[in-house]
Amino acid sequence: MITKMHGAGGRLMIEFIKNQILKNIELKKVNGLGLDDLDDAGTIKLDDKHIAFTTDSYTVKPIFFPGGDIGRLAVSGTVNDLSVVGAKPLALSLAFIIPEGYDEEKIERIIKSINKTSKEAEVAIIAGDTKVTDGLDEIIINTSGVGVAEKVIKDSGVKDGDAIIVSGNIAEHGLAILLSREEFEFETNIKSDVAPLNKMIENILDLEISAMKDPTRGGLAEALNELAEKSSVGITIFEDKIPISDEVSSVCEILGLDPLTIANEGKVVIAVDKKDAEECLERLREHPLGKNAEIIGYATKEHKGVLMETGIGKRIIDYPIGDPIPRVC
Amino acid sequence: MITKMHGAGGRLMIEFIKNQILKNIELKKVNGLGLDDLDDAGTIKLDDKHIAFTTDSYTVKPIFFPGGDIGRLAVSGTVNDLSVVGAKPLALSLAFIIPEGYDEEKIERIIKSINKTSKEAEVAIIAGDTKVTDGLDEIIINTSGVGVAEKVIKDSGVKDGDAIIVSGNIAEHGLAILLSREEFEFETNIKSDVAPLNKMIENILDLEISAMKDPTRGGLAEALNELAEKSSVGITIFEDKIPISDEVSSVCEILGLDPLTIANEGKVVIAVDKKDAEECLERLREHPLGKNAEIIGYATKEHKGVLMETGIGKRIIDYPIGDPIPRVC
Numbered sequence: 001m002i003t004k005m006h007g008a009g010g011r012l013m014i015e016f017i018k019n020q021i022l023k024n025i026e027l028k029k030v031n032g033l034g035l036d037d038l039d040d041a042g043t044i045k046l047d048d049k050h051i052a053f054t055t056d057s058y059t060v061k062p063i064f065f066p067g068g069d070i071g072r073l074a075v076s077g078t079v080n081d082l083s084v085v086g087a088k089p090l091a092l093s094l095a096f097i098i099p100e101g102y103d104e105e106k107i108e109r110i111i112k113s114i115n116k117t118s119k120e121a122e123v124a125i126i127a128g129d130t131k132v133t134d135g136l137d138e139i140i141i142n143t144s145g146v147g148v149a150e151k152v153i154k155d156s157g158v159k160d161g162d163a164i165i166v167s168g169n170i171a172e173h174g175l176a177i178l179l180s181r182e183e184f185e186f187e188t189n190i191k192s193d194v195a196p197l198n199k200m201i202e203n204i205l206d207l208e209i210s211a212m213k214d215p216t217r218g219g220l221a222e223a224l225n226e227l228a229e230k231s232s233v234g235i236t237i238f239e240d241k242i243p244i245s246d247e248v249s250s251v252c253e254i255l256g257l258d259p260l261t262i263a264n265e266g267k268v269v270i271a272v273d274k275k276d277a278e279e280c281l282e283r284l285r286e287h288p289l290g291k292n293a294e295i296i297g298y299a300t301k302e303h304k305g306v307l308m309e310t311g312i313g314k315r316i317i318d319y320p321i322g323d324p325i326p327r328v329c
Numbered sequence: 330m331i332t333k334m335h336g337a338g339g340r341l342m343i344e345f346i347k348n349q350i351l352k353n354i355e356l357k358k359v360n361g362l363g364l365d366d367l368d369d370a371g372t373i374k375l376d377d378k379h380i381a382f383t384t385d386s387y388t389v390k391p392i393f394f395p396g397g398d399i400g401r402l403a404v405s406g407t408v409n410d411l412s413v414v415g416a417k418p419l420a421l422s423l424a425f426i427i428p429e430g431y432d433e434e435k436i437e438r439i440i441k442s443i444n445k446t447s448k449e450a451e452v453a454i455i456a457g458d459t460k461v462t463d464g465l466d467e468i469i470i471n472t473s474g475v476g477v478a479e480k481v482i483k484d485s486g487v488k489d490g491d492a493i494i495v496s497g498n499i500a501e502h503g504l505a506i507l508l509s510r511e512e513f514e515f516e517t518n519i520k521s522d523v524a525p526l527n528k529m530i531e532n533i534l535d536l537e538i539s540a541m542k543d544p545t546r547g548g549l550a551e552a553l554n555e556l557a558e559k560s561s562v563g564i565t566i567f568e569d570k571i572p573i574s575d576e577v578s579s580v581c582e583i584l585g586l587d588p589l590t591i592a593n594e595g596k597v598v599i600a601v602d603k604k605d606a607e608e609c610l611e612r613l614r615e616h617p618l619g620k621n622a623e624i625i626g627y628a629t630k631e632h633k634g635v636l637m638e639t640g641i642g643k644r645i646i647d648y649p650i651g652d653p654i655p656r657v658c
């Protein structure tokens with residue numbers, strides 16, 4: 001039986017994908033990244049370029065939340081998955097699955113937000129589909145995207161000694177979703193970080209970037225573990241270097257949540273050759289979406305997996321079972 | 330309020346798309362077919378080639394039906410939308426939206442069918458996404474696709490004098506879905522025609538093809554009206570030339586359905602220069618999926634819209650309001 005944890009990023013989802021999808025599908029790559037790579041996008045070599053191609057469905061609830069909405073999310077998430085494989089996004093598709101009897105004004109609000117974000121990212125929408133169905137309680141959006149890359153940046157590219165950078169404060173998207181669902185005893189200013197990162201990322205592509213990932217479902221813990229495992233290196237991070245706002249940090253403590261496992265929708269994790277680390281950090285910080293970027297650690301052959309140095313010793317950061325917040329994206 | 334008819338192909342859906350989506354989205358083409366063209370796929374010129382890009386979500390109910398299932402449909406539908414703009418499909422994405430508590434065996438059956446159809450079409454799946462959600466009663470699949478075209482074939486390309494060809498018997502998919510839903514007083518052998526048409530279509534691309542369309546939601550009536558309107562020509566068809574099985578014809582009569590408005594998922598409508606019409610017909614008939622192909626009419630400047638010559642005079646074939654069968658794809 002499929003549970004929400006099968007769709008929460010993390011271990012259960014990856015097992016489901018491996019046991020069901022990767023096992024049963026035979027044609028799963030063209031000539032580049034394919035399904036078995038479990039990367040953020042697939043790629044196809046065409047002449048001297050690489051076409052990147054990715055898809056995500058958005059089932060977030062509520063659809064309007066502090067800092068964004070399902071429309072902004074649907075554009076940003078797909079743009080970001082293209083960007084982190086080193087591609088410049090060329091175009092998106094937009095598929096609406098609408099519950100029968102749905103309010104047309106809500107759709108209009110969503111479409112206006114999609115338009116705004118598409119202009120912010122400078123990415124056009126060139127194909128779409130509309131289905132209306134019963135048996136559904138809230139709108140679902142799928143966006144897919146195509147881009148072009150000069151060079152494909154793979155999750156498996158992290159090298160011993162690389163610096164690990166996070167582009168800003170973590171755990172904001174997931175927490176904003178959670179807090180907007182129920183009445184809590186405290187008021188917060190926590191907003192989703194949802195944003196298209198393509199402009200910021202295009203600005204560092206001439207540096208020696210080894211790997212990139214957007215730490216969405218499963219958060220930073222999931223992204224770092226995937227990078228380490230696929231690259232056969234260990235990653236050490238320093239707790240006091242991880243950018244996080246005081247408010248997010250204390251709300252997580254109150255709610256008993258680990259911010260490392262909470263989804264981000266406007267952040268990127270970068271492994272960069274150490275000679276380019278400072279330059280990369282500087283360029284990220286020049287961009288409004290990267291102003292809180294930090295070098296949080298390094299890749300090493302000395303251990304496997306992900307270790308975090310805390311004030312009181314080392315902690316193993318394992319794959320999360322899944323994102324602790326369901327329907328987060 | 331959004332009703333099922335807004336998602337049924339046809340007039341209401343096109344109005345919704347025009348009034349909501351085309352009006353509010355500003356970046357809607359790159360350099361080729363874009364949203365305003367309302368064609369089967371968008372296209373992007375890249376060097377001397379055209380990248381084609383399309384998306385469809387599949388909400389069909391029941392998910393297993395005579396002649397196919399949601400998996401075969403999800404591969405075929407997207408492959409066909411790429412093929413009818415003249416592209417060779419390169420790769421698909423596969424996004425599952427799974428109801429919480431869903432039966433894993435059903436998913437396995439669907440994935441095996443996806444695999445079989447992907448091999449039949451020789452198109453790889455290189456990206457995917459999995460979401461699990463409450464508030465949903467049946468699995469939904471989105472597939473998007475990318476392809477490459479030497480030359481883009483547009484809906485707007487029909488020329489005065491072109492022959493209009495349909496590649497085989499109409500109305501089978503929609504009717505098979507309808508008949509599998511309820512107990513009817515008669516037993517039939519009607520099966521969905523769902524199939525990937527890329528191989529058959531690639532075989533005619535060297536001919537002077539003016540336009541192509543897969544007559545899905547809204548059926549042949551919708552496809553012919555779109556071709557005629559976008560090309561600013563009229564289309565005349567002959568009722569006795571339209572390929573349809575006796576069984577489909579009599580079931581439609583019993584149920585009071587117009588077969589021209591019923592969805593197909595393994596057929597293509599082709600406008601071809603009259604000098605190549607016979608050759609095109611012959612090549613289609615050589616392919617198992619085209620064995621019942623017929624020239625059903627011609628394009629003309631003598632009238633607007635779509636006219637059908639019947640034994641007792643001419644009938645105007647208008648845009649259907651929508652497909653008479655909901656959740657057909």
Ligand SMILES: Nc1ncnc2c1ncn2[C@@H]1O[C@H](COP(=O)(O)OP(=O)(O)OP(=O)(O)O)[C@@H](O)[C@H]1O
Pocket residue numbers: 009017021035037038039040041055056077081216217329423424425455456457458459
């Ligand atoms: N239904 C599926 N079919 C094929 N591959 C899938 C499917 N679901 C997920 N995958 C693959 O598994 C990997 C992980 O998917 P996931 O959705 O977690 O990545 P993501 O889009 O980067 O993250 P998020 O969805 O949280 O934004 C990707 O490589 C994806 O292509």
Ligand SMILES: Nc1ncnc2c1ncn2[C@@H]1O[C@H](COP(=O)(O)OP(=O)(O)OP(=O)(O)O)[C@@H](O)[C@H]1O
Pocket residue numbers: 094095096126127128129130338346350364366367368369370384385406410545546658
């Ligand atoms: N949500 C949407 N956003 C943008 N464009 C859309 C949307 N829905 C539909 N369209 C556009 O409207 C046109 C008609 O869509 P439609 O889904 O009927 O085409 P199709 O996929 O060829 O048919 P079917 O879905 O029945 O297989 C297409 O050009 C499509 O890009």
Ligand SMILES: [Mg+2]
Pocket residue numbers: 040080081213214216
């Ligand atoms: Mg990603």
Ligand SMILES: [Mg+2]
Pocket residue numbers: 056077078081216
């Ligand atoms: Mg993603």
Ligand SMILES: [Mg+2]
Pocket residue numbers: 128129130384385386
């Ligand atoms: Mg469609």
Ligand SMILES: [Mg+2]
Pocket residue numbers: 369409410542543545
């Ligand atoms: Mg179509």
Ligand SMILES: [Mg+2]
Pocket residue numbers: 385406407410545
């Ligand atoms: Mg289609």
Ligand SMILES: [Mg+2]
Pocket residue numbers: 055056057457458459
């Ligand atoms: Mg995903």
